[in-house]
Amino acid sequence: MSTITRSGVSRPAPAKAPRGRSRRGLRGNPTANFWLFTGPFLIGLALFVYVPIGWSLWLSFFDARFTVTPSEFIGFENYQYMLTNDDFVGSLITFTVFAAFIVPTTWAFSLSLALLVNRLRFMQAFFRSVFFLPTAVSYVAAALIWKMSIFSGVRFGLMNTVLGWFGADGIAWLASPDPPWYWLVLVTVRLWLQAGFFMILFLAALQNIPQELYEAAAIDGAKRGRQTFWYITLPQLRATSTAVILLLLVQAYQAFDEFFNLLSNATWGRPPLVELYYIALGENQDYGAGSAGAMILTLLICVVTLLQGKFLGFGRGDESK
Amino acid sequence: MSAMRNSNWDRRTVLRAAMGLAAAGGLAACGGNNGRGGGSGSGKNLVQYFHAYGEQGTEQAIKRYAKAYKDANVSTQWITGENFESKLFSALLTDKAPDLFEFHPQIQLIRSGQVADLTDIIDPVKDDFNQADIASHTVDGKIYGVRMIDDPQFFFYRKSLLEKANVEVPQTLDELIEAAAKLTTDKVKGLFLGNELDPIARPLIWAAGADTLDEKNEIAYHTDGVREGLVKLRKLFTSGDLLLGAPTDFWDPSALNQGLTAIQWCGMWAMPAMQEALGDDLGIFPFPKVTDTGKPSVYNGGWSMFVNAKSKNVEAAKEYVKWLWIDQKEYQEDWSLSYGFHIPPRTSLAESADKLKSGLPAEGVKLFNEYGHFDNIGFTQAMLDAVEDVLGDCVRDNGDPEAALDKADGKVNRELKKLFG
Numbered sequence: 223m224s225t226i227t228r229s230g231v232s233r234p235a236p237a238k239a240p241r242g243r244s245r246r247g248l249r250g251n252p253t254a255n256f257w258l259f260t261g262p263f264l265i266g267l268a269l270f271v272y273v274p275i276g277w278s279l280w281l282s283f284f285d286a287r288f289t290v291t292p293s294e295f296i297g298f299e300n301y302q303y304m305l306t307n308d309d310f311v312g313s314l315i316t317f318t319v320f321a322a323f324i325v326p327t328t329w330a331f332s333l334s335l336a337l338l339v340n341r342l343r344f345m346q347a348f349f350r351s352v353f354f355l356p357t358a359v360s361y362v363a364a365a366l367i368w369k370m371s372i373f374s375g376v377r378f379g380l381m382n383t384v385l386g387w388f389g390a391d392g393i394a395w396l397a398s399p400d401p402p403w404y405w406l407v408l409v410t411v412r413l414w415l416q417a418g419f420f421m422i423l424f425l426a427a428l429q430n431i432p433q434e435l436y437e438a439a440a441i442d443g444a445k446r447g448r449q450t451f452w453y454i455t456l457p458q459l460r461a462t463s464t465a466v467i468l469l470l471l472v473q474a475y476q477a478f479d480e481f482f483n484l485l486s487n488a489t490w491g492r493p494p495l496v497e498l499y500y501i502a503l504g505e506n507q508d509y510g511a512g513s514a515g516a517m518i519l520t521l522l523i524c525v526v527t528l529l530q531g532k533f534l535g536f537g538r539g540d541e542s543k
Numbered sequence: 544m545s546a547m548r549n550s551n552w553d554r555r556t557v558l559r560a561a562m563g564l565a566a567a568g569g570l571a572a573c574g575g576n577n578g579r580g581g582g583s584g585s586g587k588n589l590v591q592y593f594h595a596y597g598e599q600g601t602e603q604a605i606k607r608y609a610k611a612y613k614d615a616n617v618s619t620q621w622i623t624g625e626n627f628e629s630k631l632f633s634a635l636l637t638d639k640a641p642d643l644f645e646f647h648p649q650i651q652l653i654r655s656g657q658v659a660d661l662t663d664i665i666d667p668v669k670d671d672f673n674q675a676d677i678a679s680h681t682v683d684g685k686i687y688g689v690r691m692i693d694d695p696q697f698f699f700y701r702k703s704l705l706e707k708a709n710v711e712v713p714q715t716l717d718e719l720i721e722a723a724a725k726l727t728t729d730k731v732k733g734l735f736l737g738n739e740l741d742p743i744a745r746p747l748i749w750a751a752g753a754d755t756l757d758e759k760n761e762i763a764y765h766t767d768g769v770r771e772g773l774v775k776l777r778k779l780f781t782s783g784d785l786l787l788g789a790p791t792d793f794w795d796p797s798a799l800n801q802g803l804t805a806i807q808w809c810g811m812w813a814m815p816a817m818q819e820a821l822g823d824d825l826g827i828f829p830f831p832k833v834t835d836t837g838k839p840s841v842y843n844g845g846w847s848m849f850v851n852a853k854s855k856n857v858e859a860a861k862e863y864v865k866w867l868w869i870d871q872k873e874y875q876e877d878w879s880l881s882y883g884f885h886i887p888p889r890t891s892l893a894e895s896a897d898k899l900k901s902g903l904p905a906e907g908v909k910l911f912n913e914y915g916h917f918d919n920i921g922f923t924q925a926m927l928d929a930v931e932d933v934l935g936d937c938v939r940d941n942g943d944p945e946a947a948l949d950k951a952d953g954k955v956n957r958e959l960k961k962l963f964g
Contacts, residue, residue, distance in 0.1 A: 287961065288655035290636055308950070375738075375788015376803060377730070394787030397738065398780070398939050486625060487739035489935035504629045505924040507651075 275520070282513035290509055300514035309489075310515055313497035314522075320493060321474040323409050328470055329463070332417045336424030337451075350425065354418040361415060361479030368411045369396065369484050373403075399490040408491070411480050416473070420466050427462035431455065464534045468527065475523055494519050587615035587859045592634070592644035594627035594846075597795055598812065598882035608867055608874045615859050625792075628924055635851065642854040643864060645846045648680045648688055648920040652849065654962055659852040662686045664865040668889075675917045676888045680847060682920060688847035689868045691878065692885035695911040696742060696810045696842040699796075699817060703824045704731065704805040712826065716750070716775050716833045719806075723784040726805040732786035734779070735804035737793030740938060741931040742808055742842075745916070746830035747772050748930070749840035755922045755930070760963050762955055764930060765948050772833040773937050773944040780938050796820070810844065811907045812883030818903065827906055829914045843915035845885070886911055921962070929954035 277290075282300050286292035304310050339349050356364070372380045375394035382392035395403045435454050444450050456463075478495040485491050492500075494515070502512020593605055602621050609617035620641065622630055634640050635657050652658045665686045669677060676690040705712070708726050713719035723733030736743050748755060751768035779785055786804045791797040796813035798804050800820040808830075809817075817825055829839035848868050850860045867874060872892060879887040880898050886908060887893045899908050929951040936947035 288632075288636070288651060288657065370790050373788075374790055376786070376790065379788070391783070397787035400941050487741050487931060487935060488939070489932045490940060499629075500928075503633050504626070505632070505928040507632050507925075 278513040278516050280513075281509050282517050284510050286508070286510035286513070288507045292510065296510070300510045301518070303511050304515045304518060307511075309492070310494070310497050310501075313492045313494045316491055317475065317477070317493045319405075320408070320477060321471060323405065324412055324474055325467060325470045327409065328413055328416050328420060329466060331413060332420035332466070333424050333459075333463075335417060335421040336428055337455075339421065340425055340428045350422070353421050356415050356417075357419040359415060361411075362483055364411050364415055365480040365483035368407055368480075373407045396484055396488075399488070404485060404488075404491055407484055408480060411484075412477075416470075420470070423462055423466055424459065427459050428455070431458045467534070468530060471526065471530065472523070475519070587856060589615050589617045589642045589856055589860055589863055590620060591617060592620050592622055592627075592631055592641040594645065595621055595623040596812075596882070598816070601882045604878060604882065608871070608878075611874075612863060612866060614866075615856075615863055617863060632924075635853075640851050640853065642856050642860040643848060643850050645691065645848055646688075647844070648847060648918050649923045650682060650920050650962055651923045651925075651958075653682050653687055656852055658687050659850040659857050659861065660685045660687060661689060661850060661861065661864065664861055664869060665689060668869055671889050671891050673888045673890060673893075675843070675915075676845075676847075679917045679920055688849045689864055690845060690847045690888035691868055691875070693843055693845040693888050693911065694810045694812055694885055695907060695915055696746070696808065696844055697827050697829050697907070697910050697914075698806055699799055699809050699813075700806040700826050700828070701799065701821065701824050702826050705826075708805075712828050713831045714839075715831050716772060719831050720775060720779045720782070720784075722806070723779060724782060727784040731802060732804045733784040733806065735786040735789065735793065735798045735807040737808060738787060738789055739792075739931075740776075740780075740934045742793045743830065744927070744931045744934055746840045746842050747776070747833060749842075749916050750830045750837045751833035752837040755919055755926070756959075760921045760959060762952055762959075765952060768834040768837060770944045770948065773933070773947070775833070776934070776938045777941075777944075810883075811904075811911075812885055814884045814904060814907065816883070825903060827903065827910065829910050839914050840916055841910045841914040843911055843917045845888070845918075923958060923962070925958050926955045929958075 281290065281292065283295060283297060284292035285294040285296045285299075335353055339346060339353065342349060373395040374380070374382070375392065375397060376382065377386065377392045379392070379395075381395065385392060393403055395407050431454070435458070436450060439450055439454055440446070444453065475493075476495060477493045478499070481491060481493050481496045482499070485496075498512050498515045498519070500506065501515060502509050591605075591609070593602075596602070602619075605621075606619050609619055624630075628646070631641075631644055631646060646652070662685050665672070665677075669686075672690065673693065676693065677686060680686050680688045680690065700712070704726060705722070708722075710722045710725050711718075713722050719734070726733035745755060748764045748769055751766065751772045753766040753769050754763040757763040786798060789798050789803055793808050794810060794813070796807075796809060796816045799807040799809070800817060829841045832839050848864050850857060850864060854860055872889070875887060875889065876892055876896070879885045879892065880896055884899065884904055884907070886899065887896060893899070893908075898904060932954075933944075933947045933951050936942040936950065937944040
């Protein structure tokens with residue numbers, strides 16, 4: 223099972239490394255090298271990520287309305303407000319529903335795309351690019367296309383035109399939460415945008431599975447298709463799958479653009495970031511409560527990520543088995 | 544590989560943890576980008592924020608006025624998109640904030656010290672302003688903004704379509720709902736209230752005989768009449784007679800002009816574009832009364848200029864506001880009448896505005912005077928948002944109107960407590 227990363231190219235490397243190291247004295251100090259290479263990244267990280275996080279933490283204990291340099295310390299009042307705020311708690315539920323839809327769907331869809339493209343004998347590069355292209359589209363632009371032309375509520379919107387062929391009445395897809403047609407719009411736009419990117423990840427992993435395994439399986443009498451997929455392909459993709467699921471979860475947590483653009487002025491279907499935007503940066507300008515919400519959310523993401531790592535083994539890598 | 548594992552482990556853990564936090568940190572790093580050219584430097588460079596007006600030539604006009612000013616170099620940020628207030632509010636917290644900006648009178652801007660007192664430049668011409676506009680910009684005797692334009696909002700309708708369906712101009716909300724049903728065909732919807740219904744939140748309250756806040760700055764919208772109106776609107780919303788999910792929103796005349804709807808809630812600004820597209824096939828009426836004790840209502844919105852009190856060039860900005868919006872009547876007239884139609888807040892200008900003296904524009908002015916409700920400076924964006932959410936909760940969603948109003952009360956009271964104690 224541990225063959226994925228060691229096959230081919232990476233194998234000779236450790237054998238050569240000691241000789242190279244002794245020759246080039248300057249590079250002999252691994253600690254210096256570590257800081258040299260990661261330093262710029264870590265500085266940027268500290269400046270643009272940790273400082274804002276720290277500032278948020280500080281703000282969350284203050285009454286910060288219309289200011290980011292407040293003076294009135296109010297302890298955990300903001301946290302109490304956010305945790306008893308139905309909208310914020312509701313947004314966590316919205317997120318959970320959204321993640322429950324989008325994570326498995328994207329995972330399955332991008333894996334199937336990868337399997338299909340992987341089997342192509344010609345034009346593979348073409349289809350790979352075609353499916354990957356939507357990744358380059360901005361969420362805002364895609365959301366506007368979805369909102370204004372595909373899922374427009376008027377009779378000449380694309381979906382309503384299709385419905386019209388079957389004699390059905392047009393639907394105002396985004397106007398009302400009942401029935402919840404807006405999920406269809408939200409899930410399809412994200413699927414279209416993301417599937418190509420994860421397809422590339424799966425494709426790379428698929429091409430990394432040693433052909434010998436399939437040959438050995440064939441000799442042992444395994445049938446091509448379902449059997450080899452279930453007992454060889456899928457287990458070999460475990461590391462990639464776990465990474466993909468983790469990334470999808472994080473991205474679902476960060477969902478903002480399409481919700482903000484598709485569901486303007488809606489009181490439903492607000493994921494946590496949209497809710498926090500309205501509290502902190504939107505009309506309310508309550509940076510204290512917004513920061514408290516961000517802290518709660520950050521904590522949740524950390525816990526979920528750690529738990530996920532524990533159960534699915536992301537990061538333990540291949541050595542664990 | 545396994546021999547190196549122990550020494551690598553720490554670094555990897557460090558990086559991995561850092562990456563994890565970086566991913567999570569995207570949350571915290573989500574801030575307002577107010578990409579803005581030149582400005583806050585030395586001398587007299589002023590930056591002004593305007594929301595994107597829909598009418599042709601408006602952006603050029605604002606830039607033309609700014610260019611004609613000799614005492615400072617005024618650059619204009621034309622803010623597109625639907626969330627002008629969010630962009631403005633977050634920009635005002637940074638040192639890249641605009642020196643002057645247009646907005647509506649809202650008390651939180653004053654309480655947080657974000658807008659400068661403009662009493663000294665308005666006072667000499669105070670009597671020449673619509674007194675309601677002066678009142679809506681005054682807190683504790685100080686005037687904080689110069690009104691540029693008054694924009695009444697009411698219903699526009701296609702006369703021919705109403706005639707064909709044998710529908711009279713609605714006098715009550717019930718008649719409006721009935722009219723919407725009769726006017727709806729497989730091609731045209733009866734009524735358009737905006738894609739999110741938010742523009743009619745306040746007119747509905749007024750037409751039900753209630754108000755947003757009373758004189759003591761306490762909630763006045765939570766009445767039986769408003770609840771009755773919400774129940775009726777829910778019926779209308781689910782009837783299929785309402786145009787929803789249209790490509791343009793209520794402020795754009797396209798829905799009416801392109802024949803998607805027979806009646807549309809819109810503003811006076813769109814009147815020239817509608818007249819051009821529809822000719823005489825156009826009429827207007829106020830939001831009809833919701834209850835027997837109610838009165839038809841019109842929202843007298845509009846835009847005012849404010850000066851950022853924290854700007855380095857407060858005096859220069861005030862000079863510019865005085866020059867353009869108080870002294871330059873020619874530009875004020877151009878701005879009010881040459882693009883969309885707006886009612887000039889200056890009495891002298893309004894009286895000499897020939898374009899507003901006859902026909903449909905004159906009817907608009909009449910509605911403005913007779914049924915109009917001006918902004919209440921104590922009713923802030925956050926409160927407006929809470930009240931608009933009521934429509935989301937119990938008209939677009941199937942919630943209980945009483946619960947939705949209670950939820951809004953909670954939010955509005957939190958604001959009121961912070962602003963008025």
